[in-house]
Amino acid sequence: MLGRFLDGKKNSMKAYVLMTVTAGASPEIQEELRSWGPAGGILEVDAVAGSYDVVAVVEAADPREIGEIVMGKIQHLDGVLTTVTLFSIG
Known part of the structure; x- marks a missing residue:
């Protein structure tokens, strides 16, 4: 079962969103995402080294809501080139 308690919310889901961003855009993207809280x-945002530039931990009630955050908001931020969403299963 994917649902569980996260940050005090029953049956919420968590996903890791891996992003590639344009050169130099990482600080602004991190700041914007952190401001959403x-x-x-x-839940969290970090710059990372390797194939991706920024990783965000996203929490929502269900996969559809996570999709709305990723496709409806994160992918529309200036400087975000690609995203990969990994749903937590445990």
Whole structure:
């Protein structure tokens, strides 16, 4: 079962969103995502080294809501080139 308790919310889901971003855009993207905070579905944001540039931990009630955050908001941020969403299963 994917649902569980996260940040005090029963039956919420967590996903990791891996992003590639344009050169130099990482600080602004991180700042924007952090400003959304838990109320906006963002639990954590970090810059990373490797194939991706930024990773965000997203929490929502169900996969559809996570999709709305990723496809409806994150993918529309200036500088975000690609996203990969990994749903937590345990």
